[in-house]
Amino acid sequence: MKRLFTTFAAITAVLISGLAQASGELFIYNWTEYTPPELIAKFEKESGIKVSVDTYDSNETLLAKLQAGATGYDIVVPSQNFVPILINEGLIQKVGVHALSNFKNMEDRWTFPEWDSEQEYSGPWQWGTTSFSYNSELYSGTGASLKEFFEPSDELNGRLSVFQTPDEVISLANIYLGIPFCSEDAKQMKQIQDMLVTQKESVVAYNSETMSDLLASGEAIMTNHWSGYSRLGRLTGAPIVYAYPKEGVVGWYDSMVVPTSAKNVENAKKFMNFMMDPVNMAMLTENQGYGDAVKGTAAYYSDELKSAPEINPPSDLNVFFAPTCSPKAQSLIDKVWTKVMQ
Amino acid sequence: MSDQIQKPSTRKGKKMLPVGHYRGLSSWTIAFFIFLYLPIIVLIVYSFNANRMVMNWGGFGIDWYLKAFNNSDIQKAVWNSLIVATVATVFATAIATIGALVLARGGNFRGKTVSLGLITLPLMVPEIVTAVAVLIFFSAIGMNLGLGNVIIAHITFCIPFAFMPIRARLEGMDTTLEQAGRDLYASQWETFRFVTMPLLMPGIVAGAMLAFVISMDDFIITLMVGGAGSTTLPVYIYSMIRRGLTPEINAVSTMLLLASIAIVTAYWILSRKTQTSTEH
Amino acid sequence: MSDWLPKSAAGRRWLGLAPSYFVIGIFMLIPMVIMGVFSFLEPNPYGGVKPIGSLAAYIKIAFEYDLEDKLVFNPGYLNIIFRSFQLSFGATLLCLIFGFPVAYYITLQPENRRNFYIYLVTIPFWTNLLIRTFAWIIILGRGGVIEAPLLATGIIDDSLRMMYSDGAIAIGLTYSYLPLMVLPIYASLEKLDFRLLDAASDLYANRFEIMTKVVIPLSKPGIIAGCILVFIPCLGAFIAPNLLGGGKKLMLGSLVQFQFASARNWPFGGALSMLLLSVVIITLIFYARAAKNRAAMEGSA
Known part of the structure; x- marks a missing residue:
């Protein structure tokens, strides 16, 4: 009984300590293995922000979850056809992506897309077919x-x-x-x-x-x-x-957006800006093998990726x-x- | 309780099989365990697959073990799963045991059927519905405990799984021993502690094992009610779809199996030691 | 030690039930009431509900609007429900046939070995269901564990096509839920007093009669518990039907899932589960009644 109590106290302590340090944190909610650990490590090192990544299995789950009132996430990564829904339902907020300093690196083809025509909400992740x-x-x-x-x-x-x-x-x-x-x-x-x-x-x-x-x-x-x-x-x-x-x-085009309930909006913007740097985006693309929307990333690709027919239609x-x-x-x-x- | 098994029947049976024994029973059991373990063997073999695909053999390699050792996300998911399953099992089994004792021993009372229905309710609702409904409820009351949300949800749906075997054991369990205990002026607590509990133990073990297994495997409810930082192993695995599953998951599963085997073996060796030391 | 317990039997009863009532009442019953209310509302197009009362979700279970907007009978969803019941029934039966003798065999073992067997039954379930199901694909699939030796020795020269069939679903479901059958049966058999069997044998009961007249009746609570534990989760199963059966026919589990995901019709999903819930509850009430009547008859005889 005593041991049980100690275990429980330890678990509670872990849970509470997780909640306590709310500043300097970023909670990302993304598909599994869609967020390379080395990329996160690099961001943590450069910004001093502690990142935590959770995973979901589909756009539908993400929508149902946000719709039912889930909170605690600062960045989620829906596909393009879910962005307008999230906007209309008031589930994500304007963060002024177009005003971020690295926005200039975006390929013109992908700026101000029809699903976010002012580019207020969404920052690039990956796209594919x-x-x-x-x-x-x-x-x-x-x-x-x-x-x-x-x-x-x-x-x-x-x-x-x-x-x-x-x-x-x-x-x-x-x-x-x-x-x-x-x-x-x-x-x-x-x-x-x-x-x-x-x-x-x-x-x-x-x-x-x-x-x-x-x-x-x-x-x-x-x-x-x-x-x-x-x-x-x-x-x-x-x-x-x-x-x-x-x-x-x-x-399909997956992009980063910030839920209305996010607590670390500034950190989320920092991360979005970080991802629009070609060096970082190239790391993601190299890891994922889909396509990206940032200029100059190809210079950092491996030869295999450069010539892969799947991403060079x-x-x-x-x-x-x-x-x-x-x-x-x-x-x-x-x-x-x-x-x-x- | 066990000595009567060996008593052979002398009157019948060509080969003098003891009463209650049946021909083919052990071969049936062997077939059963082959059925049970064949996929597990395949799974372990494929954890050494050098190929990236889970289901097509591409040569021998231990890369996936190395990868799993370096994957902090997957390790965190394993820990989350173990914490949730352990805490949920302990609470669900305790709650189910008390409930089963009342329902099986409390005689007939008003509200018995309703209580029975309530306890088995989590079993009767499709998981996705429970998942969405509980999430709505959690957000309505503003409960956001991260892993705590998951633990509470797991305790809830594990209760009937722990309850059923315990109740099945209690039903019709001989009460004479307990009465004997009371006749010998044992207090009710003593009777419970030294007579009822030991008799009930196989039911409790079965119930706890079911609860643990069910909790370790749950995906939908965890996915929905989990707050930030509460990704469990099943959630991790199911969400890999767009990238494709890799033998890394097999490697992790194999290590979990080995750990479980190690824990139980250690437990047995220890309990045997204490048993022999208390006997004298 | 027990001084703090309430004195009356009723008080103790409710104290014992309080934790169950508390946990399930708050974290299960209230959410289900919410879902029940949702099933009588209109769906919000993108998930969630609109606060407008509507019976549309229930009507949709059996009827649809045709191209002229006339309400016509549509057996589609009912077929899916019926098919799921059929499949669950089959899987439960298989689990029982396969599991009962094993549970019985375990109780025949010396006491110190029984827990070891029980543990052996549970180990495989430490690994994730999806991964275990994938292992079955490797076993049953084209050129897989079963086919490869047959192909190599020339016994067969083309795939047996075992995968993506109803048989594969049955194997998958049985495999997924076997421990839910074995453990409760074991729990209730384990207390079996073997002197009863000897007594029966002394009364010239043959082996078959000992099994059907003594062992099975005595293990009935376990068999029933096991059947319930297998049958109901099978109704909502979707991994085995999808991965092993090829997902060619919707099952109740996938159908409900679909309403909360792609179709985004929460009230319909809610209505389907309310329907399922009522069917299960009615069955259980009937069963409880029947059991009570039988007990009363046996008591008076």
Whole structure:
């Protein structure tokens, strides 16, 4: 009993000491392994601020959590289509990113994006694309068109894998069928639904976790894939090719924003500024293998990264960034997906 | 309690299997443990995978162990998990034991069924719903204790898991021994301490083990209710999706397994020593 | 030592239940009441709720608006619920068949070895469920642990396609929840007095009768506890259906998850769990009634 009490007192002490030193701290909430420790160490050394990193699994979790009132985070990293939602719901605050000293380093293409047109809220993290990959030893096609993915040929029968959540799959379908993103037209969405139901006949699994493993083992010949993750699969020696279909691919852009409930806003701004320094951003990109939005980072890349096909798409590639859908459009997406999954 | 097992039945059975023993029972159990441990062996083997992928073999290597040793995030997550699981198990088991004693021994009283329902409530709600609901409640009352939030939530949902085996054991447990104790003028506390508790122990051990295992594995509730600084191992693992899981997780799991085996072995050696020393 | 305890039996009773009531009442019951209220509100498009009363979430479980905005019966969600019950039932049965003999075997062991076996049952569950499930993919997958030797020796020449099937889900669920079945059964069997078996044997009961008329009835509380512990979590399971089954058919667990994540319809998620909760509670009440009646009958006989 006494020992139990001592243990408990010790734990309480740890908890309290964690709360006590609130100044000089920064709480980052990000996807797992999306925040390289060496980068954090560098920031801590330069600024004297103590950083703590927690992790989540999806934009949806982040939104639900902030929506339900979670507090204590100074920086969170949502994708572009969640930024307007967070703004409208009053969950993140203006920090004047455009006025930070390193903002001048941003590539023009990425400044004042439509999801944050005044660049008041968001600082850059990583961006990448969503498309599909295939095992080049087992597949005879070239991944030149989304048709190969959505209307699979016989060789893919029972060997095709698709993401488990609707958003990116339906966005790709929009691109393939030439239907605008977030369509509110039930007939157009029915067209998507019919296509996905037919595609399902060839699907071996709906999977967003182990795409590279599926391709390497040959369980699947083609899967939905993210660019950087596909590169990591290829680097293990598996014959994985990331496809750039002629219709285009879905793009995503993750950025740092500051929740309304943040306690260390100034530290958060310091970190944002730190990340817009090309040296630091290059460290992140080298670690992650996606793309960044800061000028001059390429000078610090390794040769492998410089030449990786996954982050150096053909210059004529169409990259479409999905906007935030209206409630009506979102409920149609939800309906289509539930029907496909029945 | 155990000597009667060895008594052989002389009357029946071709090979004179003792009463209560059945042919094939031990092979069944062996099959059971193979089923249970096959994935664990695979998991350990793959922790030495030189490949980055969790599921495709790429040669032998111990890189992932070295990496895990240098990954302070993952270590912190492991510690958080162990702290949460230990504290939650202790509290949940204690609360469940008292509750089970009352419900199994308190006779029939008004509100018994309701109490039973309440204690098993955390079991009946899908995790995500509990997770969101508890988070809303925590933020409504402004409770922000970091890991403390997680511990409270874990105590709550571990109670029914600890409760069920304890109650199952208590139900119909022979009360004659306890009555004998009381007849011998043992106080109620003494009866409880020296008669009821030892009899109840297998139930408590089973209940505590379940609570611990359930807590160690919980992901959704922890993910939602956890404040800053409370990432646990399951949350860490599940959130790796966009980067892909690596054998580093296997390495960490293997080390956890070894640690658990070491702790229990040590415990056994120690308890055997004390047992032999008190016997004389 | 026990002077501070209340004198009356009722007082003691409530003192014993107080911790459970306190913890679960505050941290579970109140949140569930909140969720219950939410299920009668309108969804906020981006998560959360609007303070406007609505029955839409409950209507949605069985009906939908067609293209002409007419309310029509839609069995889609009910099918998902039914399928989940079926699957949970199957998995519970498998756990029972697989787990009961083992729990029984453990009780046959000398006392000092029993805890060792119980510990052996729990060790695998120290590792994360996701990782254990991945191990099953390695075992069942194309060219995996099972297939590789068969392929090498030429017994088969193509994949058996064991993965991404209902069988794989069943294996995964059984594996995930086995200890929840074995431990309660063991806890209730462990107190079994083997002299009863001898007595039965002396009365010319054969082995089968000893099992069905003595052992199983005596371990019933454990079997019931185990079945409840396996069945209910199985209803909400989503890892095995998704990873081993390929996620081709929605299950209740994923469906509810989906409402709080992508679909952002909290009231519907709340309504689904209220439905689930009522089904489970009604089943348990029926069971409690039946047990009480039986006990009363046996008492009077």
